[in-house]
Amino acid sequence: MLTETLPNMLDVRQAAVRGVTVSGALKPLDLQRFRPLLAADEGTVAAEFTFSRDDERRYLMQVAVTADVMVTCQRCLEKMPQHLSSESTLAIVWTDEEASHVPKHLEPLIVMEPPSSLWDVVEEELILALPPFSYHETDECRMKTAAYSDPFPEGDAGEKKPNPFNVLAQLKPGNKH
Ligand SMILES: [Zn+2]
Known part of the structure; x- marks a missing residue:
């Protein structure tokens, strides 16, 4: 169980050159676009970023996110626990043009000026992982x-x-x- 808060702003290209790993925890209230999609402030989010460069000298960021949060059951409108998990490999690029040439197994992330926000990446991953509708199994x-x-x-x-x-x-x- 991670208890340290995930660092937010990071020079992600420098991290890729160094090959570092960054991990930590967040709370739903830290994520201003994600929190309104939930039924409660309570919950945990854990993220791990692994930075590297590939054979073609791309800057890569592997991100693994898990979360246990409360969402609203669309049948009874009571809150219910929801587990989320997501893993992606992002290629850090400079421009839209460069993003359009990233191979299909990578997702482009355009970063022009360092540093960039790791919290934004976590938030985006969680929003995509959230099912559009949740129902109790009871x-x-x-x-x-x-x-x-x-x-x-x-x-x-x-x-x-x-x-x-x-x-x-x-x-x-x-x-x-
Ligand atoms: Zn229900």
């Missing part, structure tokens, strides 16, 4: 759907659907189950 949450919304939710095609009237009967007050 029966309690599923029952809420059956009780007050569309009894035939989309996405269950091919599965045998429970009879919504049976579900409603079980939810009647006083009916022990």
Whole structure:
């Protein structure tokens, strides 16, 4: 478990020349574009950057990010834990033109003036890793759907659907189950 805060501003080309590794932790509140996508301030983010140069003298930045945060369940609107993880290799380039020539297995990151923000990179990785919709895997949450919304939710095609009237009967007050 990382407890040191991830450094933010770094000359990433110099780091690549030196072949350094930088790691640390962040909190959702450190990430101003990511935090509004979450249901709560609580949570942990850990990141590790490994800098290197490749055979073609590119400046490379490998980034691995994991996070445990709270998001909103799109079915019951309660908060729920969500684990995120992402790994990417970025090629640090100077211009759009150079970015367009980066091989497909690399993602270009345009950096003109050092230093650049590692926190921004972490934030971008997390935003991309966040599923557009999250749902509890619990029966309690599923029952809420059956009780007050569309009894035939989309996405269950091919599965045998429970009879919504049976579900409603079980939810009647006083009916022990
Ligand atoms: Zn839910």
